[in-house]
Amino acid sequence: MNYTYKNIWLINFPVMMSILIEQLINITDAIFLGHVGEIELGASALAGIWYLAIYMLGFGFSIGLQVVIARRNGEQQYSETGRAFFQGLLFLSGLAVLLCSISKTISPMILSNLIASEKVYFAVIDYLDWRIWGLMFSFPFLALRSFLVGITLTKPLNKAAFTAVLVNIPCNWLLIFYFDMGIAGAAIASSFAELCSLIILSIHVLRKMDRKVYGLNWKFDKNIFHHVCCVSIWSMFNPFIGVASWFAFFVAIEHLGELELAATNVIRSISTFFFVIVNSLAATTGSLVSNLLGAGQKNQVFPLCNRVIRLGYSVGIPLIILFIILKSATKLFSVLLASKRP
Template sequence: MSVASPIMIGVFVQFTVLITDSAFLNRVGSIDFNASGNAGMLYVTLFMLATGISNGAQVLIARRDGEKHFTEAGDLFRQTFFLLAITGVIFTVLLLLVNVLFLPPIVNDPSTLIKMQEFLSVRSYGFIVAIPTLAFQSFYSGIAKTRMIMYYTLITAIGNVLLDYGMIFGNFGFEPMGLKGAALATVLSEILALVFVILYTINDKQAKTYLLIRPFHIQWQRIREIMILSWPLMLQGAISTGTWTIFFFFIEQMGPHDLEISQIIRMFYLIALIPVLGIGSATRTFVSHLIAEGKTNEVIPTVRKIVILNLIASFLFTFSNIFFPALVIPFISENNAILGDAAYTLQVVTGAMFLLAVTSPLLNLISGAGDSKTAFRIEAISIGIYLFGAWLLAVQYPQPITIVWCLEYVYFGMMLFACLYYIQKGNWKNIKI
């Protein structure tokens, strides 16, 4: 928990920002709320590609750290930062092009389209600062010194909430900017976070141990190492989040009522993901360290304990969804017309979050062992079936929104079965990276 807790706090803070954004924008209008949700999913889909690079680097850094090759771990950090900085610029240009060229044909409602384009015209620039920051996250997670992650996410959150309140509604001397204000507030808070992590790292004793601050030279062999391990994780993260993006575009065709319910469910899903993502990141570090130290026999018992911890944490983060959903939903949306349907759907879907709590550590065991290609294949096959089901139930033969969301059980159930089979039969213990 000493490794996972700061990451969990960091994830909690980041998701608090998203939920605060949504709660503020819901008070501006339901169109702004729905538009920010769908546009945000496009942003996050590309961001998850970059997160795959970060996760791959984390596994490599953890392995070199476990082998006591500290200078190599520092080299990996510097090359990761360079790679992510270039990626941030490329993704900014790409999302701006998507915003202009590809959104109009796929968004049915003209009002939602205008708002989505307004949001992304500003939010896209966040990639330039947010993606390089991931290099610091991969380094500190890899060496199991995660307190910095908690610090920078707190700074991001506090800055974002204050700027949101000022820029969305016109407080603190700002002009009211609504949806565009929410996007600008997030970008400015991400700039603040990047400045903090750079200053923190320069003054951290780890900079000397790992020789982080020294003249930079591109090392193509290091970049190749990172990308060989990272590309399946990039695709895994992108298709996972991209699937949700497609899922929400399917639901948009069902109408604004079902879309608003789904945006609310998404907010509570993010809360449930707090322990899952924090503990998942720690799992990759633990597994990579144990294998590097020759303690492969300790991996399964360690992951078993992590699964139990994840289930307990998930219950603490979701019990309100089960027992009194109608009391917590108004914190996100005050639309009484959807309260009943949203509460019932939330109760039904919450069970799938416990399946995820079991599946996530197992999938991260496979990635942490260095077999990112198998982890990608497991997720890709599960997602293909999930998307086909979503198309059938939301577009081709429309069903009630609760039935559509039950596909989460199918998705996580298939991944759980595949992970258990591979961990029992696969060669993950002997992979060299």
């Protein structure tokens, strides 16, 4: 296995688009709710980060699952990749049910003590009452994504990503404005978009993948289940803690005022593009390194990591420069506009 820059990017791009799904859904919600009011826009930020923190528990587990699948793929034990996938799917589905139940019970009690504005609090609960059910679709999607990334067949993730965005945008408009459901409509649209992306990816795996070759026989295996959990359970908490710190930041901003919270939500939505690039490259690297180790090509690991680092800088630095230019241009435009006022 010799992964060139082109190979790495072709594998990484669909992964990046699939990670972008969750961020684009939040951005779309913010855009539409910005036309509803400051309270709804700010509440969607708090509720979105709360949901994202819970989502990161499943995301972290899927990273470990992906490593196990990639290792078996590198060892050419293809039937073991499907068996590992099913054990991960089973765990993530059960975790989704558990977290939905816990969130429905505990979220109102915790958030009522953290959020200062009563209006913002009720808007957050309205959003979470519908949004939290998205875990039932996003966690199985994570298992499917881990399987496809682990075996380095990532192209189907593009279809799932575009489906989610194309469904979310019109559904947001219909539910928020046409049916006048407000912030609850945004939550329903987001969860429905995740369901659609899950359906697209499930159809591909069931119809296009060779079930015999990849061991997709939906059989519970106690030993594999234990191994997957031992590897994956520890990768759950790092991304969760990272997003939880963001939630603490948004709670602090909420105490400054509803307008400040709404403005911060817009800025965070823009900054997530950098988050998506870094996380997609990290996920791709984990999969490719595991494949190399499984194939016994340890000497290729560091050259691969160097290529990924260079690729990350080559994509990230132009974006940073572009944002600096846009920021400077915006300030200059504001100064010129202010000077022309009487």
